[in-house]
Amino acid sequence: MTYPGYTIQQHAVDITSVKAIQQQLNEKGCGPVKVNGDYDLDTCYAVMLFQTRFNDVNGNPLDADGIVGPITWAALFGVKNIKAIVTPPNxxxxxxxxxxxxxxxxxxxxxxxxxxxxxxxxxxxxxxxxxxxxxxxxxxxxxxxxxxxxxxxxxxxxxxxxxxxxxxxxxxxxxxxxxxxxxxxxxxxxxxxxxxxxxxxxxxxxxxxxxxxxxxxxxxxxxxxxxxxxxxxxxxxxxxxxxxxxxxxxx
Known part of the structure; x- marks a missing residue:
């Protein structure tokens, strides 16, 4: 699952990304949460648990804020799912x-x-x-x-x-x-x-x-x-x- 380019947090409307996060949280042993696309309080707490248990891709502790930005996304799904931006715009x-x-x-x-x-x-x-x-x-x-x-x-x-x-x-x-x-x-x-x-x-x-x-x-x-x-x-x-x-x- 490729990072959508924006932060996913409570009340997020990106149902596809939220479902993927919920599924991954369950697979990582940080659930159980319902895989329904609703970034509710249970999902937020599960993200915080994941961030407490796991490190980022560089081995540093994650910030347990319940928000899935690119650093937490890479820890959840792997670095290959974050596109590097290397080309200047002009x-x-x-x-x-x-x-x-x-x-x-x-x-x-x-x-x-x-x-x-x-x-x-x-x-x-x-x-x-x-x-x-x-x-x-x-x-x-x-x-x-x-x-x-x-x-x-x-x-x-x-x-x-x-x-x-x-x-x-x-x-x-x-x-x-x-x-x-x-x-x-x-x-x-x-x-x-x-x-x-x-x-x-x-x-x-x-x-x-x-x-x-x-x-x-x-x-x-x-x-x-x-x-x-x-x-x-x-x-x-x-x-x-x-x-x-x-x-x-x-x-």
Whole structure:
């Protein structure tokens, strides 16, 4: 049974998906529940029991919330039943991802300084001083490079401030709430925005959406705490729920 692309929970109207969930819950020993397509309280409790007993596809405990999103679906039905989303929706975002990939491995010097010869270009592109946080400046620089190659105007607001990048974005906005309800709307090349406090945040690119997990390319992050290097890295296993603000899709 293929994941429908949206969250299944109480009062869901997708009878076919609910029946499949109920059948699978019974087979996994988390019932008995009636296989009738009604996501009632008994079905919700059975889902919570399943989430308590079983891990996700990466071996991590499931969140026992009684909601069947892509992570719980993959645990119930297997990873082959979740379609990976790997294709950007337009040529601009495809070009931007190529630019972002070319920067993987660029690091600060010294680590944790928000500075260094390799990251000056991100600061300069966004018009911010060296030593400032630069995840959004990295996003802006990647778009600038791609737009120069494609001979088109950069649609991203020029800033190194994540909050301003979100508030002034002239693109399609996908809130974290809508993204969790319909995970199929999260596409490669979109810019994700995380709030880390009043006026502060972190941003990066979605590279792949698979099994309820995102593969991302991010600047101003540490990928390996043992070496402490901060730079541009590919990160896997970022849960959609951790994107607490939303996503921007530029055209």
């Amino acid at each position: 040529r601009l975002l495809s070009a931007v991802l190529d630019i972002a990939r070319s920067q993987i491995g660029v690091t600060e010097f010294p680590a944790g300084s928000n500075d260094g010869p390799s990251v000056y270009k991100y600061h300069d592109a966004a018009g911010i001083a060296s030593g400032q946080r630069w995840s959004m400046a990295f996003v802006y620089w990647c778009f600038n490079q791609a737009c120069t190659n494609l001979v088109m105007e950069n649609p991203v607001f020029k800033t190194g401030d994540v909050t301003q990048g979100w508030l002034k974005a002239k693109g399609k906005i996908l809130t974290n709430h809508d993204a969790k309800l319909n995970t199929s709307l999260i596409l490669p090349g979109q810019v994700f925005i995380i709030s880390t406090g009043p006026g502060l945040g972190h941003s990066g690119f979605v590279e792949k959406n698979e099994n309820g997990m995102l593969t991302t390319i991010e600047g101003n992050v540490c990928a390996n705490s043992s070496d402490g290097q901060v730079g541009v890295f590919r990160r896997t296993g970022r849960i959609i729920d951790t994107i607490n603000t939303g996503f921007i899709q530029f055209e």
